[in-house]
Amino acid sequence: MPAKYQQPPVTPEMVEAHGLTKEEHERIKTILGREMTYTELGIYSVMWSEHCSYKNSIALLKTLPREGKNLLAKAGEENAGAVDIGDGLAVVFKIESHNHPSAVEPYQGAATGVGGILRDIFTMGARPIASLNSLRFGSPDNPHVRYLVDGVVRGIGDYGNSFGVPTVAGEVYFDEAYTGNPLINAMAVGIVKTDGIVSAVAKGVGNQLMIVGSKTGRDGIHGATFASVELSEESEQKRSSVQIGDPFTEKLLLEATLEIIEKNLIVGIQDMGAAGIICSSSEMSAKGEAGAELDIDKVPVREPGMIPYEILLSESQERMLVCVKKGKEAAVREVFDKWGLDSTIIGKVTDDGLLTVRLDGEIVAQAPSETMVLGGDAPVYHRETKRPAYMDELADLNLEDIPLDRDWNEDLCGLLAAPNICHKGWVFEQYDSMVRTNTAVGPGSDAAVLRLRKTNKALAMVTDCNGRYCYLNPRLGAQSAVAEAARNIVCSGGQPLAVTNCLNFGNPYKPEIYYGFAEAVAGMGEACRVFETPVTGGNVSFYNEDPQRAVFPTPTIGMVGLIPDVAHITTQWFKDEGDVIFLLGENKEHLGASEYLHTFFGLTKGEAPPLDMQFEKKLQDGLLAAITRGWIRSAHDCSDGGLAVALAECCISDREQQVGAVITLSDSMRTDALLFGETQSRVVISCAADDADAVADFFGILNCPCARIGTVGGGNLKINDVVDLSLQKLDHAFFDSMPAFMEKVG
Amino acid sequence: MKVGVVTFPGSNCDYDSYTAVKHILKEEVEFLWHKSTDLVGSDLVILPGGFAYGDYLRAGAIARFSPIMEEVVKFAYSGGMVIGICNGFQVLTECGLLPGALMRNHHLRFSCKFVYLRVEDNTGRFTNACRKHEVLKIPIAHGEGNYFYHDDEVRELEENGQVVFRYVDRTGEVTDEANPNGSLNNIAGIVNREGNVLGMMPHPERAVESIIGSVDGLKVFESVRAACVQVAGAGGK
Numbered sequence: 001m002p003a004k005y006q007q008p009p010v011t012p013e014m015v016e017a018h019g020l021t022k023e024e025h026e027r028i029k030t031i032l033g034r035e036m037t038y039t040e041l042g043i044y045s046v047m048w049s050e051h052c053s054y055k056n057s058i059a060l061l062k063t064l065p066r067e068g069k070n071l072l073a074k075a076g077e078e079n080a081g082a083v084d085i086g087d088g089l090a091v092v093f094k095i096e097s098h099n100h101p102s103a104v105e106p107y108q109g110a111a112t113g114v115g116g117i118l119r120d121i122f123t124m125g126a127r128p129i130a131s132l133n134s135l136r137f138g139s140p141d142n143p144h145v146r147y148l149v150d151g152v153v154r155g156i157g158d159y160g161n162s163f164g165v166p167t168v169a170g171e172v173y174f175d176e177a178y179t180g181n182p183l184i185n186a187m188a189v190g191i192v193k194t195d196g197i198v199s200a201v202a203k204g205v206g207n208q209l210m211i212v213g214s215k216t217g218r219d220g221i222h223g224a225t226f227a228s229v230e231l232s233e234e235s236e237q238k239r240s241s242v243q244i245g246d247p248f249t250e251k252l253l254l255e256a257t258l259e260i261i262e263k264n265l266i267v268g269i270q271d272m273g274a275a276g277i278i279c280s281s282s283e284m285s286a287k288g289e290a291g292a293e294l295d296i297d298k299v300p301v302r303e304p305g306m307i308p309y310e311i312l313l314s315e316s317q318e319r320m321l322v323c324v325k326k327g328k329e330a331a332v333r334e335v336f337d338k339w340g341l342d343s344t345i346i347g348k349v350t351d352d353g354l355l356t357v358r359l360d361g362e363i364v365a366q367a368p369s370e371t372m373v374l375g376g377d378a379p380v381y382h383r384e385t386k387r388p389a390y391m392d393e394l395a396d397l398n399l400e401d402i403p404l405d406r407d408w409n410e411d412l413c414g415l416l417a418a419p420n421i422c423h424k425g426w427v428f429e430q431y432d433s434m435v436r437t438n439t440a441v442g443p444g445s446d447a448a449v450l451r452l453r454k455t456n457k458a459l460a461m462v463t464d465c466n467g468r469y470c471y472l473n474p475r476l477g478a479q480s481a482v483a484e485a486a487r488n489i490v491c492s493g494g495q496p497l498a499v500t501n502c503l504n505f506g507n508p509y510k511p512e513i514y515y516g517f518a519e520a521v522a523g524m525g526e527a528c529r530v531f532e533t534p535v536t537g538g539n540v541s542f543y544n545e546d547p548q549r550a551v552f553p554t555p556t557i558g559m560v561g562l563i564p565d566v567a568h569i570t571t572q573w574f575k576d577e578g579d580v581i582f583l584l585g586e587n588k589e590h591l592g593a594s595e596y597l598h599t600f601f602g603l604t605k606g607e608a609p610p611l612d613m614q615f616e617k618k619l620q621d622g623l624l625a626a627i628t629r630g631w632i633r634s635a636h637d638c639s640d641g642g643l644a645v646a647l648a649e650c651c652i653s654d655r656e657q658q659v660g661a662v663i664t665l666s667d668s669m670r671t672d673a674l675l676f677g678e679t680q681s682r683v684v685i686s687c688a689a690d691d692a693d694a695v696a697d698f699f700g701i702l703n704c705p706c707a708r709i710g711t712v713g714g715g716n717l718k719i720n721d722v723v724d725l726s727l728q729k730l731d732h733a734f735f736d737s738m739p740a741f742m743e744k745v746g
Numbered sequence: 747m748k749v750g751v752v753t754f755p756g757s758n759c760d761y762d763s764y765t766a767v768k769h770i771l772k773e774e775v776e777f778l779w780h781k782s783t784d785l786v787g788s789d790l791v792i793l794p795g796g797f798a799y800g801d802y803l804r805a806g807a808i809a810r811f812s813p814i815m816e817e818v819v820k821f822a823y824s825g826g827m828v829i830g831i832c833n834g835f836q837v838l839t840e841c842g843l844l845p846g847a848l849m850r851n852h853h854l855r856f857s858c859k860f861v862y863l864r865v866e867d868n869t870g871r872f873t874n875a876c877r878k879h880e881v882l883k884i885p886i887a888h889g890e891g892n893y894f895y896h897d898d899e900v901r902e903l904e905e906n907g908q909v910v911f912r913y914v915d916r917t918g919e920v921t922d923e924a925n926p927n928g929s930l931n932n933i934a935g936i937v938n939r940e941g942n943v944l945g946m947m948p949h950p951e952r953a954v955e956s957i958i959g960s961v962d963g964l965k966v967f968e969s970v971r972a973a974c975v976q977v978a979g980a981g982g983k
Contacts, residue, residue, distance in 0.1 A: 157856050161887070162797045164758025248756050248800030255755075339755065425859075432858045432887040434949075435795075437762045440957050451957055453765075566957060656916075 005307060005359055007038040014038075018045035019229070024379060031371045039357060039365040042309040043372065046222065046275040047282060050542055053378035056508040057540040060521045068498065068534035072197060076375065079120040079200055079271065081536020082192070083498050085562050087455045090194045092126040095134070095187035095463065095502040095558040097541035101242040102184040104235050106151025110184050111159040111245035115317055117188040118163060119271035122254050123320060125198040125261045126190030129438060130450050131160050133170040133186045134463040134502070134556045135427075138179025140419050140741050145174075148182050149427075149742065155245075156186070157430040162247035163254070166439050167431035168448035170463055174419040175604075177467065180546025181231055185502040187558040189461055191452065198261050201268035202281070202323040202349050203288030209281065209347040210329070212336055213253045213319040216277070217302035219243050220315025230507055230545040249318040249341070256339040257320060263335070265328040272319040278312040278372075280321040281347070282355050286369040286376055288323075291354040294347035296364070308357060308364045323349060385518050386511035394472055397592050397606030399670065408644075408675060408722045411600065413729060415641045415676065416648055417737035418599045423653070426738040444653055445571045446637060447492040449563065458563040460494030466640070467552035469608035472593050474516040474553045475523035476608045480680060482527035483616050484639055485559035490620040491635040491683060493568040493627050494561025499528055501538035501557055506550025508542045516553035517542075524555055530613040531620075533559060568627050572636035573654040574661060577713040579633055580692040581650075581661060584619055585682035586705045587643065589669040595640045596676035609680045616681040622702045623683060631691045631698075638682040644675035644719060646684050648730050651717050655735070658727045663710035663719045671722055686712055747974040749775040750788030752814055752834075759795030759831065759951065766951040767792075771967050780812045789974050790827045791818055793834025795887070795949060805848065805890045806836035815841055827871060827970060828943045832888050835935075835945035844938055844945045845903065846895035851888070852928025858887040860959060861926055863934050863948060864914040867907045870937055871973035872944040875965045881918045882911075882962035884948040886926055891947040893929035893936075900930055911935035911946055 008014075015025045018041055028036055028044050036044065046052060054061065066075045072090050073082035080094035098113025114131060121128045133156055138145040149172075160167045165188070202209060220243035260266055268288070270280040277299070285292040296308045302316070322343075324332050329345065336343035350356070355372070357365040370376035415421055428443035440458055441449035447462040464485040470477030486496040501524065506513040528535055538558070544551040563569055574581075591597060592606020626632050638646040643665075652658045667674055687695050692708065699706035718724045749767045753760045760777060767775040776786050780798075785791060798809035809815060815837070822828045822843050830838035838844040851857055860883055865876040876882070895903070903909055911934040915924040925932045927947070935946030950963030 154855075161856055161858075161889075162756065162758075162800070164796060246800075248797060248802070251758065251797075252755055429859050430856045432856070434858065434885055434887060434952050434958070435758055435762070437765070437952050437954075437958050439959075569957075 007364060010036050010038055010041050014041060019049065020045055024048060031377065032367060037365055039308045039312065040367060042313050043278050043365055046278065046313055047372040048378055051274050052279060054374050054540055055379045056381050056383055056542065058374060059380055059382055060518055064521065064525045064535040065528050066534055068532065071534060071536065072194060075535055075537040079123050081498060081500060082124065082197055084194055085457065088194055090192050090197065091189060091459060091560055092121055092124050092192055093187065093189040093500055093558065093560050094120050094537055095185055095500045095556065096539040097502050097504060098184045098186060099181060099504065099541055099544055100231060102152055103182055103231055105242040106148045107155040108242050108244055110152040110155030112243045112317055113184055113186040114156055114159040115245045115247065115250050116273045117186045118165065118250065119273065121188045121190035122257055123200065123269050123271040124192060125196045126192035127258060128165045128188050128190045129436065130189045130448065130461060131165045131167045132461060132463050132558065135171065136173045136178040136183035136467065136554065138174065139176050140174055142179060145179060146742060152184055153427050153430050159245055159247045161432040163251050164435050166433045166435050168433050168439055168450065169443055169461060172424050172427050173467065175467060175552065177549065177552045180548055181544045181551050183504045183544065183551060183554055185556045187463060187500065189560060196261065199268050200270040200284055201288045202284035202292055203290045204267055205349055205351045207267055207326060207349045208324045208329055208345045209292060209349065210322045210324055210332060210343050211299055211319060211346050212322055212343040213341055214246065214249055214316055215300045215302045215342060216311055216314045217316045218306065218310055218314060221310055221313045230543045232547060243315045243317050245317050252339040252341055253318050253320065256336050256341055259335045260332050263331065265325055265332050267323040267325055269320055269322045272321060274315065276312065276314045277321065282369045282372040284321060284323060285349065285355060286373045291350035291352040291369060292347055293350055293356045293358065296357050296359050298344055298346045300342050300344055308359050312357065383508055383514040384511045385515040387515050388512035391472065394605050395607055399591060402601065402672065404670060404672065408671060409725050412644050412648060412723055412725065413733040415595060415599060415645055416730060416733040418595060419741065420595055421641045421645055422737035423735045424738060425735065426742055440569050441492065441571055445492065446488040447494065449492055449569050451566055456565055458566050458569055460489045460492040460561040460563055462488045463556055463558045464488065465554055465556040467554045468593050468604055470520060470554060471552040471604065473608040474519040476611060478520040478523035478555045479527040479613060480608065480611050481555060481557045482524060482531055483611055483613065483680065484637065485557040486531045486533065486620055487637045487683065489559055489561035490624050491570060491572065491637050493570040494563045495624060496531055496533045496559055496561045498536045499533045499557055499559050500536055501555060503540045504544050504551060504554040504556065505542050506545045513550055520553050520555040527613060530617055570627055570632055570635050572650060573634055574650045574659050574686050574712040575633045577659060578689055579686040579712040580689050580708060581663065581684065581686050581710040581712060582695060583682060583684055583707045583709045584623060584699065584704065587667045587674055588679045589673045590677045590679050591673045594642065594676060594678045596672060609678050611680045618702065619681055619704050622699055622704045626695060626698055631687045631695050632685050633688065634686045636684045638684065639678065642676040642678050643682065644723060647719065648717055650684055652727060652730045652734055658731065659712055660714035660716045660727055661710055661712050662714060665709060665720055747773045747789050747971050748787060749773060749790045749792060750778045750785050751775060751792045751794055752778045752780065754780045754796065754798035754809055754812065756798050756800050757794050757796035759949065763792045763794045763951045766954045767967065770954045770964065771971065773971065778814055780814050783813050783817050785817050785821055790829065790970050791821060793830040793837050795832035795834065798833055798837060805833060806840040809837045810841035819843060822943050825942055829872065830945040831949055831951065832947055835947055836890060838943065838945045843943050844936060845899060846893055848890050849892040849894050850890050851892050856889040857926050858885065860885045861948060862914050862916055862924065863911040864918050865910065866912055867910050870910060870941045872937065872966055872969050873910055874972055875968040879918060881914060882965065883960045884950055884953045884963050886948045888947055891927040891929065893933040895930065903936060906939060908936050908939065909933055910937055
C-alpha cells in the first residue's frame with residue numbers, strides 16, 4: 001500500500017518560483033485565513049497567471065464596445081461570442097493565441113492551438129464550420145524560421161484535416177520582429193441553433209460533475225504560467241509544458257459532446273484548456289454561484305503516481321468537464337461509450353461556494369471558487385504607460401531620400417514575390433479547405449465564404465492585422481486592422497457582424513509595451529464603434545518577447561460577416577474581357593510604413609497611412625449596396641503593396657481565368673507612392689460595361705470618389721506608361737515565390 | 747438506388763457523401779456505423795474520406811478489421827457496388843478489394859486543391875455517364891495518395907482497362923506537373939477486375955454543386971444510378 005500523500009509545506013521561495021508576487025501571496029493568505037497548501041499554490045499560481053486572470057488587461061478590455069444588436073453571448077460570458085444570424089441560427093466564433101508553445105514545439109504547439117479553439121466552439125453546442133489562422137514569423141531567410149513555419153503549418157493541417165473542419169483563411173506574415181517569438185493565432189467559427197446554446201456553468205446542488213474524453217497525463221502542466229513569462233534560452237527546456245494533440249479523439253469528443261447536448265442531458269459543459277481541471281471547475285462553479293467538490297483520485301490518469309497538483313493543473317488535451325442533469329448520468333455514459341471515450345464522475349455541485357479537492361477522502365485544497373476567477377477576486381492591475389522614443393524617430397521619413405529612378409516592372413514583380421505578398425498556396429494547400437462541402441470561396445480572395453445549408457445565406461470571415469502599422473502607431477494600426485477586416489468582408493459581399501480579437505504584445509510590466517497595448521485597445525474600440533462590430537471576446541497574449549526584442553504590437557482582428565443572399569458572394573479577381581474597372585477611394589501621396597519601403601529599402605519607417613473612419617464606413621456601405629444591386633463583378637481592397645499589387649492580384653489570383661487589364665491613372669504624384677503606397681480606404685471594383693454608368697452615378701450621389709481607371713482584357717497588365725507585364729510574368733512572380741524560399745536548403 | 751455510407755469514428759467526409767446522395771441526387775441513403783454488420787439492403791456502399799481510426803498507423807490499416815468491413819468485403823465479392831473515396835480507397839487496398847498501395851505523397855505534404863481527371867474508360871459502372879477522355883474538375887485532399895504497384899501488375903491494370911481516372915492538366919494531357927502526389931502513371935482511380943469496386947483519391951462528393959466549385963463529381967454518382975437501373979432492368983439487384 002503506497003504511503004499516504006503528504007503535501008510539502010509552502011515556502012516564500014516556492015511562492016516566488018510560481019510567479020506570484022508578495023502582495024498576491026498576502027492577498028491569498030487573507031482570503032484563506034491561513035497559508036496555502038502546496039496544491040493551492042499550484043491552483044492560485046495558474047488561476048492568477050496572466051493567461052487565466054487577464055489581470056493586466058481586463059481593465060482596458062472593458063472599455064471595448066461589447067454591446068450590439070443580435071448578440072446572444074457577449075465577451076466574457078461564455079467560451080466564445082455568439083451572434084444571431086436569423087433562421088433560428090447563431091454564429092459562434094473566437095480567436096486565441098498559442099504563441100509560446102509553438103515557439104518551442106511548432107508542430108504540437110500549433111496543433112493544440114487549433115484543438116483548443118475548436119473545443120471552445122463545440123462546448124457551446126455549435127458545430128465548427130471553419131477554421132482560420134493568423135501566423136507571424138521572422139524572415140524566411142533564417143533556416144530556423146523555416147523550420148517553425150514548416151512545423152506550424154503541418155501542425156495546423158494535421159489537426160484540422162483529421163478533425164474534419166475546413167481551414168479556409170488566414171494570414172502569413174513575415175518580419176524580423178517575430179524571429180524569436182512567432183505568433184500563432186487560431187480562430188474557429190461554428191453554427192448553433194439559437195435555442196441550443198449551452199453554457200459553461202455548474203449549478204444545482206448535488207448534480208454530478210463528469211470528466212469526459214482523454215485521460216489526464218503530465219503534459220502541459222503550467223502551460224498557462226509558461227505563457228505568462230518571456231521566452232528565453234531556457235524556454236527550450238519547457239517543452240514539457242507543451243501539450244500533445246490527438247485530433248482523432250477530438251473528433252470523437254465533438255460528436256459525443258454534440259450528442260449529449262442534443263439529447264438535453266446536461267446543465268453545462270466547459271472544455272479544458274489552460275489550467276485544466278482547476279480552471280474549468282472553478283469557472284463553472286463560480287458562474288453558477290455554487291461550489292464544487294472534486295475527488296481527485298477518481299480522475300482517469302495516464303500514469304500512476306500523479307499528485308493532486310499535477311492532476312489539477314494538467315493541460316492534457318481533448319477533455320471536458322460536464323455538469324450532468326440529475327438522473328442522466330447513465331445516458332451520458334452511454335453516449336461516450338458509443339464513441340469509445342472515458343466518462344467518469346469526479347465530483348458534484350455544492351452550495352457552499354467553495355472548490356474542495358479531496359484525495360482519498362482527505363481535503364488537499366479548499367478555497368472559494370470566486371476568488372480564483374476573472375471577474376471574481378483575481379487581481380486587476382492598471383499598469384504604467386510611456387510613449388516609446390522610437391515612435392517619433394521612425395515617424396520621420398524624408399521621401400526625397402527615396403530614389404525614383406527605378407524599374408517599376410521589376411519592382412512590381414519583386415513585391416508580388418515578397419514573402420508578405422506572394423501567393424500562400426504552399427501553406428494553405430496543406431489544409432483541407434473544402435471538407436463538409438460548404439466552402440464557396442476558399443483561401444486566396446479577400447475573405448473566405450461558407451454557405452449555410454438550408455438557408456440562402458453565407459458567412460464571410462477573415463483575420464487581419466498589419467503589425468508594421470501598429471509598431472509605428474498602435475492606435476492607428478488597430479483602427480486600420482478593424483477597417484481592413486471590415487473592408488475584406490464587404491468586398492466579399494458581407495455585412496460585418498462582430499469581432500473577436502487576439503492581442504499579442506510584449507511584457508506588460510514595461511511601460512513602453514503597455515503604452516502600445518493601451519493605444520491599440522483604444523484604437524480598436526473606436527473603430528469597432530464606427531464599423532458597428534462589437535467585440536465578442538478573444539484572448540490577450542503578453543510576454544511575446546525574447547532577449548533581443550518584443551514583437552510588433554499585434555492586435556489581430558478576426559471578423560465574421562453575413563451575406564444575406566448567396567447570389568451576392570463576390571471575389572477579388574476580374575471576370576470578363578471588357579468589364580470596366582473603377583477605383584473607389586482616393587490615391588494619396590503616402591509611402592510610410594509600406595511593404596515597398598520594407599522590401600526594397602529595408603525600412604520600417606514613416607507614418608502609418610492615415611485613416612478617416614467615417615469616410616471608410618461610407619465607402620463600405622456604398623460598396624455593399626452596389627454589390628446587393630448585382631452590379632459588382634469583382635472587388636478587391638488595396639492593402640500591402642498598394643494599388644499596383646491589388647490590380648495584379650485582380651488579374652492573376654484565379655489561375656483558371658487570368659486576364660489582363662489596361663489602367664490609366666491621372667493622379668499626379670510620385671510614381672512609387674501611386675503604385676505601391678498603402679493609402680487606406682481604397683477598393684478596386686469591376687462591373688459589366690453596361691452597368692458602368694449606373695455604378696459611377698451611384699457612387700457620385702453618395703459623394704464617394706469612384707474613378708473609372710480602366711478595362712479588363714488582354715494578356716498584360718498595363719498601368720499608364722510605367723508598368724507593362726505579361727500575365728505569365730506576374731503569375732511566376734506571385735505563385736512561384738513561396739515554394740522557392742520555403743524549400744531552399746541551408 | 748439505395749446508398750449506404752460507412753461511418754468509421756474518424757470518417758469526416760461521410761456527411762458530404764450522404765448529403766450529395768440525399769439532396770443532390772435525391773436518392774435514398776443511410777449511414778452504416780462501423781460496429782454494425784448490416785448493409786441495410788444498399789445497392790452501393792461508399793467508404794468515405796477521413797481518418798477511419800485516427801490513421802496514426804498506416805491509413806486504413808485498422809479499418810479493414812472492423813465489423814462493417816467484413817460485410818462490405820462479402821458484398822463486393824458477391825458483385826455489390828462499392829466506392830472508396832480517399833481514405834476509403836486506402837481501406838480498399840488494405841483489405842485487398844483493390845490492388846496496389848497508396849504511399850505518402852512524393853512531396854511528403856498533405857495537398858488539398860482542385861485537380862483535373864481524365865476519364866480513361868467510360869464503359870464501366872462508375873463512368874458510363876462520362877464521355878471517353880472527358881476531363882473532370884474534382885478536388886483532392888490527402889497526404890497518402892501516391893498510388894504504387896509493381897510494374898507488371900500495373901501493366902495488367904492498364905491493359906484490362908482498370909485505370910479509370912488519371913491526373914491530367916486542364917487540356918487533358920498527362921504531365922508530371924499535373925500529378926499531385928507522385929502516383930504511378932498519374933493514376934487517380936482504379937476499379938477491380940470485375941468492375942464493381944472503385945477506388946479514387948479525388949472527392950467526387952465535393953464536386954456536386956457549382957457554388958462549391960464544380961459539378962463534375964456528379965457524373966460518378968449518375969453513372970452508378972444508371973448501372974443500378976440497368977441491373978434492375980435485367981431483373982437482378
